[in-house]
Amino acid sequence: MAAPVAARDILFPLYALNVEVSRAPWVTQEAMIAEMRLQWWRDALEEMAEGRDVRKHEVTTPLAARLSPAAARRLDEAVAARRWDVYRDPFEDEAHFDRYLDQTAGHLMWTAAEALGAPPDQEDAVRSVAAAGALVAFLRAVPRLEEAGRIPLLDGTSDGVGALAGRIRTRLTKPRLPARARVALWPALGSAYCLGQIVRTPAIVAKGAVPAPLTAWRLSVAALTGFPTL
Secondary structure (H helix, E strand, O other): OOOOHHHHHHHHHHHHHHHHHHHHHHOOOOHHHHHHHHHHHHHHHHHHHOOOOOOOOOOHHHHHOOOOHHHHHHHHHHHHHOHHHHOOOOOOOHHHHHHHHHHHHHHHHHHHHHHOOOOHHHHHHHHHHHHHHHHHHHHHHHHHHHHOOOOOOOOOOHHHHHHHHHHHHHHOOOOOOOHHHHHHHHHHOOHHHHHHHHHHOOHHHHOOOOOOOOOHHHHHHHHHHOOOOO
């Protein structure tokens, strides 16, 4: 809602899709039902990618009018990555964890930025911002994930958590985007600061004490100046 009106027309359906997909594995205890919910969205995105008539839904209808075939295929990968949330298996390795962050958050943020006019040579930088934001959100959720029987981290020790936060923070690159496209970065506002806190005091993850990165003042500064504070 803080974004300019013209940008909301693009962001609303994208983030509505993200809400629907991210919650799908958590609204049921039955893995098969969760898989069916995710498959429904994958089928809808396939219809968009192939230029076929898209099933009518309050999210799919406006989304279909705004996605290119390539963007629809990209978001299909984002939905497929959410299958990890359905089951209790740990991540296979560091590459698997990084791919999960990129396919869920990176695909979403780059699709938003691209639709708002981000140049192709900034894709890697945008994805680095998405990974930072996604990691902060993921680490904030670690206590709840563990309560739900998940194994969220490859190395849940303080040293392992600190190293993970430091690794993703080191990769962070500020994108050079036109003003209109910068709003795509707003979901990750404050992530660099939060990752720095985790590097210094990794125990805050296990305690559930990681602060929320997206504060009112950061959003206000971004909205007023057009320059996100990462």
